[in-house]
Amino acid sequence: MIEAKDLTKRFGATTAVNNLSFTVQSGQVTGFLGPNGAGKTTTLRMILGLNQPSGGTVTIDGRPFASHPRGLRHVGALLDADDVHRGRSARAHLSALAHSNRIPQRRVGEVLDEVGLAAVARRRVGGFSLGMKQRLGIATALLGDPPVLLFDEPLNGLDPEGVLWVRGLFHRLAAEGRTVFVSSHMMSEMEHTADRLVVIGQGELIAAESLTEFAARGSRLSVFVRSPDIAELAPVLAAEGAAVVPGEDGTCRVTGLTAVRIGELAFEHRFMLHELTVRASSLEEAFMELTADSVEFLAGEAR
Ligand SMILES: Nc1ncnc2c1ncn2[C@@H]1O[C@H](COP(=O)(O)OP(=O)(O)OP(=O)(O)O)[C@@H](O)[C@H]1O
Numbered sequence: 001m002i003e004a005k006d007l008t009k010r011f012g013a014t015t016a017v018n019n020l021s022f023t024v025q026s027g028q029v030t031g032f033l034g035p036n037g038a039g040k041t042t043t044l045r046m047i048l049g050l051n052q053p054s055g056g057t058v059t060i061d062g063r064p065f066a067s068h069p070r071g072l073r074h075v076g077a078l079l080d081a082d083d084v085h086r087g088r089s090a091r092a093h094l095s096a097l098a099h100s101n102r103i104p105q106r107r108v109g110e111v112l113d114e115v116g117l118a119a120v121a122r123r124r125v126g127g128f129s130l131g132m133k134q135r136l137g138i139a140t141a142l143l144g145d146p147p148v149l150l151f152d153e154p155l156n157g158l159d160p161e162g163v164l165w166v167r168g169l170f171h172r173l174a175a176e177g178r179t180v181f182v183s184s185h186m187m188s189e190m191e192h193t194a195d196r197l198v199v200i201g202q203g204e205l206i207a208a209e210s211l212t213e214f215a216a217r218g219s220r221l222s223v224f225v226r227s228p229d230i231a232e233l234a235p236v237l238a239a240e241g242a243a244v245v246p247g248e249d250g251t252c253r254v255t256g257l258t259a260v261r262i263g264e265l266a267f268e269h270r271f272m273l274h275e276l277t278v279r280a281s282s283l284e285e286a287f288m289e290l291t292a293d294s295v296e297f298l299a300g301e302a303r
Pocket residue numbers: 011014015016034035036037038039040041042043184185
């Protein structure tokens with residue numbers, strides 16, 4: 001189990017992580033979700049003792065990472081798939097790590113097979129695609145057969161077959177009773193990967209709950225409206241208490257009013273409607289709504 005208590009990290013004037021408390025249980029895949037710059041990598045680095053917290057504590061199975069005598073054999077991590085000597089082969093990279101961590105050399109062949117790199121094990125890592133480097137990073141994490149595994153954006157650069165494979169692998173690792181903590185900035189990646197979610201924004205905890213509980217937030221109904229009169233209709237709907245999110249040309253998404261009421265209001269004000277569709281919001285939308293206030297970089301206009 002991983003346990004963070006009031007974890008804080010400041011870099012000069014930037015507070016990357018702010019009073020963050022959460023637990024990650026064994027036997028489940030826990031997604032660590034947040035927009036770009038939310039503080040995920042910084043948190044993972046603090047779990048691994050690579051960054052010292054400015055405040056608070058984080059422990060793995062009851063003690064800080066630094067005091068785990070078994071190192072890679074207790075905690076395996078993929079932080080940066082590019083962090084490999086480019087001139088070395090995959091086999092040489094794993095072999096050196098196995099040697100320095102007193103891991104039997106037979107594990108090198110086993111993990112290369114496991115991640116599907118056996119055929120290219122003697123090629124230089126410098127020529128690997130991002131997807132192949134991710135596989136090598138996963139092999140590195142698995143090398144010591146550890147009960148605790150951390151992965152920072154492991155699905156980046158993987159093709160659809162690779163994504164399916166990683167999901168299967170994570171589920172199997174969790175089913176074996178291990179602790180599996182996986183970061184991502186995309187809900188769509190976590191949707192079929194994680195059992196639980198820890199969601200952060202601007203370094204602070206937003207939600208820590210099961211995917212089912214999180215999905216319930218997204219089950220609110222909204223109404224998609226298309227109208228040539230949308231600019232006039234939107235304020236009328238807002239005045240009735242609805243939340244109106246503008247969409248592409250002439251459309252908006254409305255929550256807090258039924259489709260029937262929207263139709264009545266349009267009729268009363270003589271606005272033309274081209275479409276009125278009720279739909280449940282997706283997990284992705286629930287995530288975006290939840291983190292909207294904490295997104296650091298917005299495309300297009302500034303906040
Ligand atoms: N070494 C550092 N020095 C200064 N600021 C840093 C440092 N590392 C991270 N930060 C800042 O801390 C904040 C959190 O960064 P972090 O990389 O942890 O976020 P993230 O959630 O992993 O983002 P992404 O999804 O983009 O990888 C950002 O504002 C970042 O600029």
